[in-house]
Amino acid sequence: MLDWGDVPTWAAALFAGGAAFFAYQTIKSQRQQIGEQRQFIGEQSRFMDEQRQNLELERAELRAAAEDRRVAQARQVRMVDSLVPVGTEGAALRSAEVVNGSDAPIRDLEVRFGTAYIAAEVYEARGSQDRGPLALGERWITPLALLGAGRTAVFRSQAWPETTAHNNRPTLFFTDDGGVRWSLDSYGKLEEVPAGGPS
Known part of the structure; x- marks a missing residue:
C-alpha cells in the first residue's frame, strides 16, 4: 500500500x-x-x-x-479728403469731411494735415455727400469737442502752394463713445491710439 x-x-x-x-x-x-x-x-x-x-x-x-x-x-466714422484750389496763384488747401455714421457721438476730434499741421478751420456741414458737395455751415472751434450721431464736420487746412497741400494728407483723431482713442488716415486705415500717443 x-x-x-x-x-x-x-x-x-x-x-x-x-x-x-x-x-x-x-x-x-x-x-x-x-x-x-x-x-x-x-x-x-x-x-x-x-x-x-x-x-x-x-x-x-x-x-x-x-x-x-x-x-x-x-x-462707422468716415473721412473724405479733397484738395481745394484757392485763388489763382496755384495755392490750395486740404479739406477733410468727417462723417459720424454711428448712432452715438464721438468726441475730441482733431485733424492733422501731414505730421505737424493742425486744421485751421472746422465747419458744420450741411447737405448730403450723396447729392454733391457739402455746404459749409456754422464755424466751430478746433479741436472739435463733440460730433453727434449722423453729423458731418469739415476740417480745412491753411492755404499752401499746391504741392505742399498735396503732400500733407489728413489724419483724424477722435474718441469713441466708449472712451477709446482712434486715428483714421485719408486711406481709411483705422488704428487705436496707444495711451500716451498723439491726442
Missing part, C-alpha cells in the same frame, strides 16, 4: 494551494481593476482636453465679439 503521508501534511498542502489560488485571483482582479481605472482616467483626460479646447474656442469667440463691439462705432 502507498504511503500518502499524514493528514496534517495534506491539510497544510491543501490550505497552501487554496491560499495561492486566492492570492492569484486577487492579483488578477486587482490588475483588471487597475487596467479599467487607467482606461477610465484616459477617457476622462480626453474628455477634459476636449472641454478645455471647447472653452478656449468659446473664449476666443467671446474676445472676437467683444473686439467687434469695441471697434464697431469707430468703423
Whole structure:
C-alpha cells in the first residue's frame, strides 16, 4: 500500500494551494481593476482636453465679439479728403469731411494735415455727400469737442502752394463713445491710439 503521508501534511498542502489560488485571483482582479481605472482616467483626460479646447474656442469667440463691439462705432466714422484750389496763384488747401455714421457721438476730434499741421478751420456741414458737395455751415472751434450721431464736420487746412497741400494728407483723431482713442488716415486705415500717443 502507498504511503500518502499524514493528514496534517495534506491539510497544510491543501490550505497552501487554496491560499495561492486566492492570492492569484486577487492579483488578477486587482490588475483588471487597475487596467479599467487607467482606461477610465484616459477617457476622462480626453474628455477634459476636449472641454478645455471647447472653452478656449468659446473664449476666443467671446474676445472676437467683444473686439467687434469695441471697434464697431469707430468703423462707422468716415473721412473724405479733397484738395481745394484757392485763388489763382496755384495755392490750395486740404479739406477733410468727417462723417459720424454711428448712432452715438464721438468726441475730441482733431485733424492733422501731414505730421505737424493742425486744421485751421472746422465747419458744420450741411447737405448730403450723396447729392454733391457739402455746404459749409456754422464755424466751430478746433479741436472739435463733440460730433453727434449722423453729423458731418469739415476740417480745412491753411492755404499752401499746391504741392505742399498735396503732400500733407489728413489724419483724424477722435474718441469713441466708449472712451477709446482712434486715428483714421485719408486711406481709411483705422488704428487705436496707444495711451500716451498723439491726442
